[in-house]
Amino acid sequence: MSRVIIGYHTLEDRDNADEVEANGPFMCTRENAWLGDGYYFWDSDPDLAHEWGRVGYQLRRKQYMICQGEILNDDFLFDLVGWIPHQKTFLAMMDLLQDHLPAGAEPKMVDVLDFLRSNDAFPYNAIRAADIHSQSREVKFGGKRGEYAILNQRTQICLLNKKNLILPSFRIIFPTKYVK
Amino acid sequence: METQMLDRLREVLASMSKKEFLTQWQEITERNKDVAGPTVREFMANFSCPVLDQPQHFQLTIDIEFFSNAGEYHFAMAA
Numbered sequence: 322m323s324r325v326i327i328g329y330h331t332l333e334d335r336d337n338a339d340e341v342e343a344n345g346p347f348m349c350t351r352e353n354a355w356l357g358d359g360y361y362f363w364d365s366d367p368d369l370a371h372e373w374g375r376v377g378y379q380l381r382r383k384q385y386m387i388c389q390g391e392i393l394n395d396d397f398l399f400d401l402v403g404w405i406p407h408q409k410t411f412l413a414m415m416d417l418l419q420d421h422l423p424a425g426a427e428p429k430m431v432d433v434l435d436f437l438r439s440n441d442a443f444p445y446n447a448i449r450a451a452d453i454h455s456q457s458r459e460v461k462f463g464g465k466r467g468e469y470a471i472l473n474q475r476t477q478i479c480l481l482n483k484k485n486l487i488l489p490s491f492r493i494i495f496p497t498k499y500v501k
Numbered sequence: 502m503e504t505q506m507l508d509r510l511r512e513v514l515a516s517m518s519k520k521e522f523l524t525q526w527q528e529i530t531e532r533n534k535d536v537a538g539p540t541v542r543e544f545m546a547n548f549s550c551p552v553l554d555q556p557q558h559f560q561l562t563i564d565i566e567f568f569s570n571a572g573e574y575h576f577a578m579a580a
Binding site: 352353354355357396406407410413414417418421422429431432435436437439440441442443444445 | 502503504505506507509510511513514519522523525526529530532533535536
């Protein structure tokens with residue numbers, strides 16, 4: 322059964338709302354994109370999209386816009402957040418690669434994904450991954466050793482193509498002057 | 502599907518010579534060398550410089566003071 326995730330895509334506001342809604346989302350090819358080239362969405366949290374707008378655009382004296390889209394969380398999404406078999410497979414692949422590398426080499430997530438994609442070994446349309454940021458919360462289970470869960474991780478979805486995006490749902494939600 | 506992916510990776514690795522693998526791996530890591538959060542250049546552009554597109558020089562000074570619980574300087578005590 323597939324579920325739908327609401328994703329938020331931040332872009333520079335070039336006063337081209339119609340073009341964005343007709344042709345978006347747009348591929349990110351920045352050299353430091355965490356999961357490689359793809360269409361990036363913040364998972365379920367518009368505040369993260371605003372934060373990226375402020376850091377990525379406003380501090381450089383540019384304006385930003387945010388689009389919302391519905392993303393299918395189905396068998397073609399490689400889910401490193403909510404699906405333990407995918408996490409285990411990823412770690413097994415990383416270990417396998419590490420066995421072929423010189424001692425001490427530490428592959429990054431993007432290196433592993435890049436190697437798979439370059440060798441036609443990645444059958445998914447999208448990747449979902451998360452890190453911990455200032456808004457993440459540690460919630461204790463109450464055990465004597467202080468064990469805790471980490472909630473509200475900062476989660477991104479990188480679409481390698483647009484197949485998992487329900488295209489008609491893609492629309493601008495910020496700034497409000499563009500909202501139809 | 503994840504099992505097929507793992508099998509496919511094993512196949513790929515088995516089909517490559519060590520040299521071929523390391524060459525490809527080096528190309529990938531070189532391509533991804535900046536993936537570690539914002540680069541210094543981006544950090545400076547985003548947070549530090551109100552005057553865009555002009556060379557800037559920054560100097561960072563850090564003052565560190567060490568206090569004991571009684572409020573005395575450890576450095577002073579050591580001296």
